[in-house]
Amino acid sequence: MPEIHGTGIGQGVAQGPVARMAAGLAPPSEAPSTRTPDEEKASVAEAVAAVAAELNARGERAGGSARDVLEAQAMMAEDPTLEETVHARIDQGATGEHAVHTAFAEFAEQLVALGGYLGERAADLADVAQRVIAHLRGVAAPGVPEPGHPFVLVATDLAPADTALLDLDQVLAVVTTEGGPTSHTAILAREKGIVAVVGTGQADLADGQAVIVDAENGLVIADPTDAQLADAAARAADRAAVANAPITPGALADGTAVPLLANLGSPEGAAEAIALGAEGVGLFRTEFLFLSSEEAPSVESQKSSYRQMLEAFAGRKVVVRALDAGADKPLPFLTDADEENPALGRRGIRALQHRENVLRDQLTALAQADAETDADLWVMAPMVATVDETEYFTALAKELGLKTVGVMVEVPSSAVLAEEILRTADFASIGTNDLVQYTMAADRLLGSVAHLQSPWHPAALRLIKMVADGGAANGKPVGVCGEAAADPLLAVVLVGLGVQSLSMSPSALADVRAELLTRTLDDAKRIAEAALRTANADAAKTAARGAA
Structure with a gap:
């Protein structure tokens, strides 16, 4: 009963026979061409x-x-x-x-x-x-196998073209030996709700071999026992029941409201998010409008996309993040091309302040879209590190007609200064992916330091509590829009730390909603306190489970 460990995507579990992805094409001959x-x-x-x-x-x-x-x-x-x-x-x-x-x-x-x-x-x-x-x-490109029955797909990695159109009636789960939590396989598996474990390293699995893929625990069990198969089937049935449960507003067992919002990267995802129970949008990423352009899009073209999103969520909160460029998302019209360490350079609000015309156009487009629709628009600045940056962004956004203006908390300095920052900003939203990266000095995309990238780490949890406390001191709301919110037990911890709303991939909403309904606010505070008293991420998770 060997276990293969990797990074689990989501909370699902599945079982079935293995079908391995075919090997790639043989390398071309080095012989010279006989054509012109x-x-x-x-x-x-x-x-x-x-x-x-x-x-x-x-x-x-x-x-x-x-x-x-x-x-x-x-x-x-x-x-x-x-x-x-x-x-x-x-x-x-x-x-x-x-x-x-x-x-x-x-x-x-x-x-x-x-x-x-x-x-x-x-x-x-x-x-x-x-x-x-x-x-x-003149041959078919290597692709997903078709064994004629449902199967667990095992591959070195999956190309986006294959992942995007997987037949979910046939593909029970996906296992990849390469890739990480931010690979396209992981991103698309998370969006589609596919059970997946990625980055397993060598996976000695044969076609037809029975396996259990346990995303919640990040492992693959080869040749499972009857008892393990029965347990996996029962867990899968429980998750199916959760997914099919009536959709209600996010809340704890004692009735404490915890709005559950969606992270979206374009307006096209709005309908599905609403169908899955999103009560609004906690993070609307606007980069899709900019990343394929040699110059910034016009106010009119931006307004059209913003209006589409706001109309889809009429009467609900929509939190839009201003353009977050730099680091791994360079833009020729905004960011510097010669930075040695762009993750610590001119990115986020720093880049926008340096090219204020781009920021002014975006905020103008948002204000115009807001004036023509009925959603509750909130706008926030990315990568804010100082009170000065907060004051700059808030003043400019309100000058241009926006009503609710806040900041992303993604670097430790803004967490430490949260009480001062929230005297000016109307709200804060914590981006846990970057907050953990900068707190632990560990690139969130680098597998060699993956053990330092967990949002369960007490250092990150203590910073999150500082932000929540800063919000409470000023009567300002604080939410989380990083992937941490998609972990059901960690979502309970976040609420116990004082976070008031949670935003996540829409596919995670049902699991988080169900978990919250099993805890009171007192439970959440007790579980959070247990996690805070530990010294590392694994201990924090174990302590939270024990306190739950």
Whole structure:
């Protein structure tokens, strides 16, 4: 009964036979081309265009975050720098296949060397190369197996194009040996509610072998016993009952209200979030409007997207984060290209203050959309570190007509200064992903320091309590919009620390809602206190479970 450990995505559990992803295409021959360079270039151009069109079409069918991911992958395929490199190799006598193989591999190595978010994208680029080469060969690209029965998919990693359109009637769960909690496999699995364990390292699993995939505990059990299978089936049935339970407003067992909100990256996710019980939006990321542009979008084009989101949540709270660029999301019209450590450089509010015209246009568009709709719009600044930044953003937003203006708490300084910051800001929303990263000095996308990235760490929990206490001292609301809110037991701890609202991926709403209904506010405070008294993340989680 060997256990394979990895990072679990969500709280689900599933069981079934393994079906492994087929190996990739064999590398192209190094033999020189027998065609002219122009003929090879024309073939590559046609293949790249076909692959990009297929990726965009899959994105349109998938919708949501999957569409954004696949559109980004299509842009990778048509990157002018890659095209120049491919053409240079063809001019040196290489075939189109070999030129694509080597050029894409070289670029992927550069992304891996950069690490973080860009390093995670190397797998996406490798998938594009495989699809282009398959088109050049006239064969099908490697993809998800079709064994003819439901199965647990085991792969090195999944390309976005495959993850986005998985047949959830056939794919019971996903296990990947590579990837982390922010890989596209994880992002899309979380959005679709797929049971997944990623980053397991070597997984010695054979086709047809029975396994249990336990995302809640981050493990895969090979050749499980009858008792383990029965326990997994019972847990799966319990979760299905939770998912099908009547949707009610978020609340504790004693009636204390805890609004449950959705994290969304585009207006297209609004309908599904509402169907899953979102009471509003706790984090609307606006980067989708900017990331594929060489210049900032106009006020009018931004207003259209903001209005679409606000109309979908008429009468409900919608918290919009101003553009959060920099670090792993550089923008040519906003951020500096030559920073040695952009995660600690001009990003978030620093970048916006440096290019105030971009911020003014965004806030103007939001104010205009707000004036034309009936949602309760709240706007917050990203990566605020000082009282001065708070005062700057709040004054500018209110000058431009916005009524409720707050800050994201993502760095320790803003948590320590929360009481002072919330004398000015109308609210605070804690981004736990970055708060943990900066508190622990551990890149949240770097697997080698994953043991330091848990929001359960008492250092992070104590900072969260400081923010909640700062809100209470000023009579200002404090919420959490990081992935920590999606962990049902940690959600209880957050409420016990004084957090008043929770925002998460819509697929997590049912589990969190059910867990909150089993605890009173006194319970939550007792569980939180137990976690705070510990010295590390594992101990905090164990203590919380014991106190629960």
